[in-house]
Amino acid sequence: MTGVFEKISEALHIKKHPQEHEQKEESAEAQSPAHADATASASVITSPVFDKSKITVVFVLGGPGAGKGTQCANLVQDFGFCHLSAGDLLRAEQNRAGSEYGEMIRNCIKEGQIVPMEVTIKLLENAMRAALAEERAGEGWAEGRGRFLIDGFPRKMDQALKFDEEVCESSLVMFFTTTEDEMLKRLLERAKTSGREDDNEESIRKRFRVYKEQTMPVVEHYNEQHKVVTIDASASIEEVHEKAKTVVEELFKGEIARNVTA
């Protein structure tokens, strides 16, 4: 039987990684919804596609409109990260001619729901592969190394577990927080130019609810792993940037204190 991952890979035109092991195929099959029960008892050993000792993954979380994308853009300038916004990748796939997921993605985004993880994870994995294949110059990119800011992901526990286990174990979660009132204000302002179908009050309220119900448990999960740095995003863009920059400097120096408020 064709696994969900294979089916999605085909549809997204994703080539299999030459180094991907047979075991990995078995594992992807085992992770499909039809095999969910088998996964718990399966003794298949999986290894992530990317090696954590070479690839740094920083997850960037926070409510809709907290300023994740804005701060990621700043950190790209500072540290040469590759910035992958899960939302942007989904919107690109939604608009890709011939995508069989376009309609499904559009509906999920409009309703503030989370797109099934197989789609998002494959898009991220594919984008990471493409960035590494570019053999970028600059700090952090020599000899097969790479550094990624993964923005707006993982938003749900299943995504977090699967990405860490099968794609690349994350090093850190930067968690940007501010009030719902502030996020709403920012998003309604962004709506004037973003052209996003979900930047309207009805969709925003739904996104807030999904964020509380589904994304907060992800933050809790990483808190238990001592991987979270919380950054108050209520201040000005530049003030928030200074804090975020210090956090990343400490990460690369190996001096970061986890589960702290920066």
Ligand SMILES: Nc1ncnc2c1ncn2[C@@H]1O[C@H](COP(=O)(O)OP(=O)(O)O)[C@@H](O)[C@H]1O
């Ligand atoms: N610290 C801040 N103060 C005021 N406005 C901000 C701040 N950070 C971001 N914004 C603005 O708020 C809106 C949402 O920011 P964005 O980075 O797109 O959020 P997210 O990626 O978390 O949804 C944007 O229009 C952005 O310019």
Ligand SMILES: O=c1ccn([C@@H]2O[C@H](COP(=O)(O)OP(=O)(O)O)[C@@H](O)[C@H]2O)c(=O)[nH]1
């Ligand atoms: O891993 C992800 C990330 C995003 N989304 C969808 O994309 C939307 C927009 O996410 P994005 O991060 O672009 O925007 P934000 O809500 O943070 O402003 C979300 O509401 C979800 O519908 C998703 O399904 N899975």
